[in-house]
Amino acid sequence: MDYKGYNTSDIVVDVLINWGAKVVFGIPGDGINSIVESLRLRKENIQFILTRHEASAAFMACAYSKYTGNLGVCIATTGPGATNLLTGLYDAKADGAPVIAITGTTYSDLVGSKYQQDVNLVQLFSDVAVYNNMINSPEHAKMATDIACRTAKSRRGVSHLTIPIDVQEKKMEGTFTSHKIAGHTSQNRHSKSIPDTKSLQKAGDMINAGTNIVLLVGQGALDARNEVLDVAKKLNAPIVKALLGKAVIPDDNPYSLGGLGMLGTEPASEAMDKADTLIMIGTSFPYSDYLPRPGAVKGIQIDVDSERIGLRYPIDIGLVGDSSDTLRELLPLLEDKHDDSFLKNGQDSMKRWNGILYSRSNRKEDEPIKPQMFTSILSKNLDDDSIVSVDSGTNTVWAARYIDIKKDMKFSLSGTLSSMACAVPYSIAAQIAFPKRQSIAFTGDGGIAMLMSEFSTAVKYNLPIKVFVIKNDTLGMIRWEQTAFLGNPEHGVEFQPIDFAKVAEACGGKGYTIKKSSEIESTIRTALSNNSPTIVEVYVDPFEPPLPPKVDLAFVNNLTKSFVKGQPYAKRISLTIIKDQMHEKLGKLLDDKKKK
8 A cells, every 4th residue: 555645643553454453442642642633534444442541551452452362452642641551561461462552752853852751662661562663754654563563463462662743743755765665564464383293293192101191271272172172082181270271161161170379279289299291281370389390290381482381390392383273283193091080080179179169159148248159159140151351369369269161251360460450441341342242340449449440431432341349448368468478467458448339320330239148149130131331349258368279387377477476357367267167167067968
């Protein structure tokens, strides 16, 4: 296409459209208004979503990319507008989401002069971005934007383009330097890759020699469900899921042992302890202490990013390639495993574990409400194709264990950065991408309050997101990190209460409050059935501990130390834990009696 006579902003937006961008999230400003005008002129082809905060725009771009597989795009004005993007962009970097961030920069002849909002954005974005450039002319715009899009997609990261205000308005004259040929870049898409035949055969031989084989799957396997299950069935191998890979297979699938790590299941940890072969598929699970001891098992890792091979575990064979294509090539090289004892042991352990979870989530008589109970009831009422966006905090623990993935559900969160405040922006992006599906934000009162204003964005665009707030007026996870991990009394973790139901109503949406167990089911159903943006806050027990799968002596010792040092709620915490343990033991006795 001949862009002569087009200004820089027009060229940038056209190239984004050519690369498949559908939505742009952000806030206008005098440093980016030319881009906004170009978006207005092309609003039939690309939608602009006005957010309340630039951090939200970046979170939305990240989530849009995660949920659709397409480019996420966000824009911000000069200075503070651009700096506000960084948290959401680091979320995209950490979780490998292709995102384009476009920022304004002060006038080209005032850069570096300490002019108003003059920030060296190329330097500032140098760590977060895989491609980072300032567009210096309209002749430069197409090439730079093509490279930004191609790099973001191929390297699965953030590309940042910053454009001086005057350059945005400048029209192309078609005068290029002697070595620049107009139109020399294109919008080609890279094809998927698979490992070489020799590496695949070596991996097949190593897997065939194994007996107790475990598949550990992450978000890189989200599009490889069928292939993962085909391999698991052929090998009689249990599947363990990193949290970003929770939606790889449904939680009720017989091959699933649930999640791994502090938020995971005991059967998953047991499988890792007993495995002799570990196949990591699309994951760089960060908590190495939950993986087998280095050298204890044979390790095979499949990942599209070669930099992640061997990052968390000393791998014997690394297969660089797309998960689904690689597994499809590997499958014929694998021998059928007829011994299913390892799998059955895991399944038996999973039945016991599910019994424990049921016991913890079925305490209707308890007041305040147990968060496990609320989350379990919510899970049962979600659609089979709902999209669940989860915040960071104790709410993550309850979501990981008590929201069961059904057939076509999607599930995501700030997996690696673990940023609070992501759930509501994520759910907005999900609802925009999939307007006919149920979009759920599962958050805590700490997380929602950080970017609470974005609920009004859902109202503005008539996006019927459903926000469920685990309310304990506390930074719950920090409380337990201070006490049970460090052995110190809690400090600085209690919030001034906010009535989130009234906030929802003030924004033009619907709000509900749950204080009694008897209100849970009916309120959830009412909220899910309406077609309005909705917040449901549920008052939960602030002293319910987010216990790891196995409580070790260090946890108990540190908690005791915090009590000795003056933990202000030592009595309440002790009573809660004792009551929880008595309830579980009584439940087990009753179950054993029924079996007899």
